[in-house]
Amino acid sequence: MFQAKEVMRTEVVTVTPDLPIYEAVRILVENNVTGLPVVNEDMTVAGILSEKDVLSLLYNSEERGGKVRDFMTQGVVSFDQEESLIDIAQCLIEHSFRRVIITSHGKLVGIISRKDIVAYILRLRRKEKKAIEVHG
Amino acid sequence: MFSIKDIMTTDVAFVKKDTPVYDVVAMLVEQNITGIPVVNEDMSLAGVITEKDILRLLCDKQEEYGCAEDYMSTQVFSFDLNEDVIAVCECLVNSHFRRVPIVSEGKMVGIISRRDIIKYIVEPL
Numbered sequence: 192m193f194q195a196k197e198v199m200r201t202e203v204v205t206v207t208p209d210l211p212i213y214e215a216v217r218i219l220v221e222n223n224v225t226g227l228p229v230v231n232e233d234m235t236v237a238g239i240l241s242e243k244d245v246l247s248l249l250y251n252s253e254e255r256g257g258k259v260r261d262f263m264t265q266g267v268v269s270f271d272q273e274e275s276l277i278d279i280a281q282c283l284i285e286h287s288f289r290r291v292i293i294t295s296h297g298k299l300v301g302i303i304s305r306k307d308i309v310a311y312i313l314r315l316r317r318k319e320k321k322a323i324e325v326h327g
Numbered sequence: 328m329f330s331i332k333d334i335m336t337t338d339v340a341f342v343k344k345d346t347p348v349y350d351v352v353a354m355l356v357e358q359n360i361t362g363i364p365v366v367n368e369d370m371s372l373a374g375v376i377t378e379k380d381i382l383r384l385l386c387d388k389q390e391e392y393g394c395a396e397d398y399m400s401t402q403v404f405s406f407d408l409n410e411d412v413i414a415v416c417e418c419l420v421n422s423h424f425r426r427v428p429i430v431s432e433g434k435m436v437g438i439i440s441r442r443d444i445i446k447y448i449v450e451p452l
Contacts, residue, residue: 220449225442242441246420248448250413280382287423289378305378310356312384316349
């Protein structure tokens with residue numbers, strides 16, 4: 192069965208809890224990602240900062256001097272890199288968040304978003320179709 | 328104050344109800360989008376199909392794959408072009424979906440996503 196580590200992205204842009212929020216928003220936009228894992232110095236996970244967490248900055252200008260820790264979502268769901276991709280897909284169907292952090296020995300090693308699984312579904316389909324064309 | 332028109336994306340990809348679901352998957356992946364409106368023949372909104380709807384393809388393996396209509400969400404929030412953009416922003420803060428279609432005279436004319444608002448926060452017009 193497919194494991195998390197076969198699909199996860201390992202080049203993950205992360206931020207620290209004490210980064211100014213405006214810098215984090217720029218990092219979101221410049222890297223074209225919808226969420227950033229927030230990690231401590233030892234790469235354990237402190238939270239996730241998603242687009243949704245910062246939308247209120249549009250009309251709430253007093254908040255603009257804050258830090259990542261004031262906006263991030265804590266208590267995020269993570270999976271070990273050996274866990275099943277199907278379990279992760281089920282989790283992303285049942286919840287409203289769109290990415291889960293992948294860990295090994297409690298430290299961040301990757302991320303899997305809905306987008307990664309959708310791209311994987313497309314690759315599986317194309318492989319299947321090719322197999323049918325070759326073998327009839 | 329800026330309006331919905333200033334922020335919305337008008338060059339919006341869409342599909343029909345009878346578009347095969349794997350064509351929808353390919354569009355999501357190749358155009359790097361997280362959801363796509365499903366429209367009727369007259370461009371009125373029938374629903375939205377999102378990455379989340381597509382995840383079912385991995386979990387429930389079937390022999391026959393259907394069309395957009397079989398996977399789309401039909402309970403879709405939309406806003407009229409003349410509504411207040413803050414209302415759109417509050418809706419995106421308070422709900423878990425990440426885009427709302429914008430309609431004018433019953434037809435879809437654009438979309439506003441969280442990303443459109445974030446871009447505006449970083450670089451106001």
